[in-house]
Amino acid sequence: MKPQTASATIAEFKRRKMTFAKRGLLPMFMLILAGCVLLTLSLTNHNDLFAVLGNMLIFISGIVFVLTAKRYYRCPACDKVVVPTRDDGKPSEISFAIAYGPQTCPYCLVALK
Numbered sequence: 001m002k003p004q005t006a007s008a009t010i011a012e013f014k015r016r017k018m019t020f021a022k023r024g025l026l027p028m029f030m031l032i033l034a035g036c037v038l039l040t041l042s043l044t045n046h047n048d049l050f051a052v053l054g055n056m057l058i059f060i061s062g063i064v065f066v067l068t069a070k071r072y073y074r075c076p077a078c079d080k081v082v083v084p085t086r087d088d089g090k091p092s093e094i095s096f097a098i099a100y101g102p103q104t105c106p107y108c109l110v111a112l113k
């Protein structure tokens, strides 16, 4: 279901951004924090298993970021992931990059703010 008015599009993008923050960014930071705790423990206890687990959690945090960004961080009008804009105004082709707080969608140029 696509929002009909410009203000509805902006409100819907705001909602999607909140969902991404709650289901993507928050779990990602928790995983990084837990990974850092395990890495610290591995150093103080000389335990290799903690080091492996800590690295694994930090690796998984990246996967959580990419999957939730691709799922929730989309333009309400064209349903594409909102990526940064290049200098020439075209959407960036860098993998896994998102524009946090964009003024407009890089693909359909609808206002998001």
Ligand SMILES: [Zn+2]
Pocket (backbone or CB within 6 Å): 075, 076, 077, 078, 079, 080, 105, 106, 107, 108, 109, 110
């Ligand atoms: Zn769009």
